[in-house]
Amino acid sequence: MEKSDAKKESIMEKLISLAKRRGFIYQGSEVYGGLAGTWDYGPLGVALKNNIKGLWWKRFVLDREDMYGMDAALLMNQNVWKASGHVAGFADPLVEDKKTKKRYRADHLLEEAGVDVKGMNLEAMSKALKEKGIKSPEGNELSDVRQFNMMFKTNVGAMEDESSISYLRPETAQGMFVNFKNVLDSFHPKLPFGMAQIGKAFRNEIAPRDFIFRTREFEQMEIEYFVKPTEWEPVFESFVKEVWAFTKDVGIAQEKVSELPIAPADLAHYSKRTTDFEFEFPFGKKELYGLAYRTDFDLKAHSDASGADLSYFDEEAKVRFIPHCIEPSFGVDRTVLAVLSSAYREDELGGEVRTYLAFTPAVAPVKVAVFPLLKNKPELVTKAREVYSTLRKEISGQVLFDDNGNIGKRYRRQDEIGTPFCVTVDFETIEKDNCVTVRNRDTGTQERISLDTLIAYLKGKLV
Ligand code: GAP
Numbered sequence: 001m002e003k004s005d006a007k008k009e010s011i012m013e014k015l016i017s018l019a020k021r022r023g024f025i026y027q028g029s030e031v032y033g034g035l036a037g038t039w040d041y042g043p044l045g046v047a048l049k050n051n052i053k054g055l056w057w058k059r060f061v062l063d064r065e066d067m068y069g070m071d072a073a074l075l076m077n078q079n080v081w082k083a084s085g086h087v088a089g090f091a092d093p094l095v096e097d098k099k100t101k102k103r104y105r106a107d108h109l110l111e112e113a114g115v116d117v118k119g120m121n122l123e124a125m126s127k128a129l130k131e132k133g134i135k136s137p138e139g140n141e142l143s144d145v146r147q148f149n150m151m152f153k154t155n156v157g158a159m160e161d162e163s164s165i166s167y168l169r170p171e172t173a174q175g176m177f178v179n180f181k182n183v184l185d186s187f188h189p190k191l192p193f194g195m196a197q198i199g200k201a202f203r204n205e206i207a208p209r210d211f212i213f214r215t216r217e218f219e220q221m222e223i224e225y226f227v228k229p230t231e232w233e234p235v236f237e238s239f240v241k242e243v244w245a246f247t248k249d250v251g252i253a254q255e256k257v258s259e260l261p262i263a264p265a266d267l268a269h270y271s272k273r274t275t276d277f278e279f280e281f282p283f284g285k286k287e288l289y290g291l292a293y294r295t296d297f298d299l300k301a302h303s304d305a306s307g308a309d310l311s312y313f314d315e316e317a318k319v320r321f322i323p324h325c326i327e328p329s330f331g332v333d334r335t336v337l338a339v340l341s342s343a344y345r346e347d348e349l350g351g352e353v354r355t356y357l358a359f360t361p362a363v364a365p366v367k368v369a370v371f372p373l374l375k376n377k378p379e380l381v382t383k384a385r386e387v388y389s390t391l392r393k394e395i396s397g398q399v400l401f402d403d404n405g406n407i408g409k410r411y412r413r414q415d416e417i418g419t420p421f422c423v424t425v426d427f428e429t430i431e432k433d434n435c436v437t438v439r440n441r442d443t444g445t446q447e448r449i450s451l452d453t454l455i456a457y458l459k460g461k462l463v
């Protein structure tokens with residue numbers, strides 16, 4: 001292993017360990033030995049995730065006049081997934097170890113052997129595996145490459161027969177396509193307009209891996225933006241800019257993000273053009289988000305399959321047509337991982353090595369921590385509690401009170417969870433100057449700020 005690879009790997013291990021130790025992310029069902037491909041968000045993880053989702057909702061729904069929010073049911077009629085093409089084609093290429101019967105992603109094995117799998121069909125992958133003499137990780141012969149449908153199947157209701165089959169949705173998108181007519185009828189929007197939704201998605205990934213990067217249960221933030229068929233290109237370009245802007249909102253390192261236009265042979269069945277946004281994760285450059293031109297594929301498919309009229313009437317031109325769709329799709333968990341990786345820092349402060357998360361204030365799970373200098377001095381504790389309750393009312397986001405351990409330990413704890421500011425009440429606050437010490441997470445510098453101006457000071461810094 002190259003030295004830089006080892007370093008990247010160790011950053012990932014450190015991140016996973018910090019995430020667990022400090023209550024961001026735990027292994028799913030941990031006390032039972034876990035459930036592969038699932039992770040549970042703890043108190044700080046859910047706060048970070050909610051902040052990210054809030055910024056997304058603000059940018060793409062609240063700050064726009066042309067967007068309609070949605071929260072569709074997770075279980076949908078099986079015909080949705082037949083019409084969308086997922087029952088027939090939402091599959092990954094799979095090979096089986098002939099001895100152990102374990103299954104692997106054929107494209108991953110080929111990529112690990114240095115083969116560029118872009119544009120390869122199943123036959124070409126089987127051929128390449130044979131030509132390269134690729135074996136399973138256990139060193140056994142592999143089967144030919146087959147398709148493996150990634151949707152989780154379930155039955156709805158008391159009967160377990162063909163008619164009761166449903167699937168846990170593998171994308172939130174379809175919940176919007178099947179509600180297109182409802183939104184049209186309720187709000188009469190004019191094109192272009194979009195629908196936006198945040199919610200869970202499920203995929204039975206053959207090889208979940210890399211912490212929360214590839215999981216079997218995850219969250220998506222998706223937009224289906226409807227346009228006139230001739231007007232999709234400038235809208236696509238404008239969403240390229242919006243995706244970049246969102247990465248900045250949440251504090252993702254801009255130099256680690258890049259665009260990857262997807263080759264025609266690799267496009268999803270519904271797409272005529274896709275640009276992936278990749279991020280340099282500690283384990284390599286991988287897909288963060290996707291932006292696709294889905295044409296009229298979905299509305300047309302649901303119109304044909306259901307018989308519902310999903311067309312749009314253009315009052316000015318007096319023509320009826322099925323709108324085309326641009327879809328920016330964001331994974332919440334990949335955003336969390338990119339934000340954590342971007343924020344992770346190790347430095348030396350006061351002669352000691354420290355680890356901290358340099359979150360942008362908008363995503364930081366805790367905005368301010370308030371301490372009394374000493375825990376056993378009631379007058380300091382009372383004053384610090386007073387400051388704490390004022391800040392809790394005034395600051396939007398979580399404010400913490402902490403009197404455990406000495407002040408140095410409290411700073412380290414807050415640094416590790418990425419709290420931008422710590423406020424300490426000391427004897428001078430009470431006896432002398434009505435000022436508190438405000439300590440900056442990134443620089444470690446401290447300022448005396450009057451309690452009269454503290455709220456304005458913090459609000460100014462936390463935007
Ligand atoms: N509606 C389009 C769609 O679902 P996708 O590229 O399959 O497209 C969109 O998924 C985004 O969802 C990805 O860019 C990624 O951020 C996230 N995502 C997909 N599969 C995931 C998984 N197994 N674990 C975590 N996030 C995933």
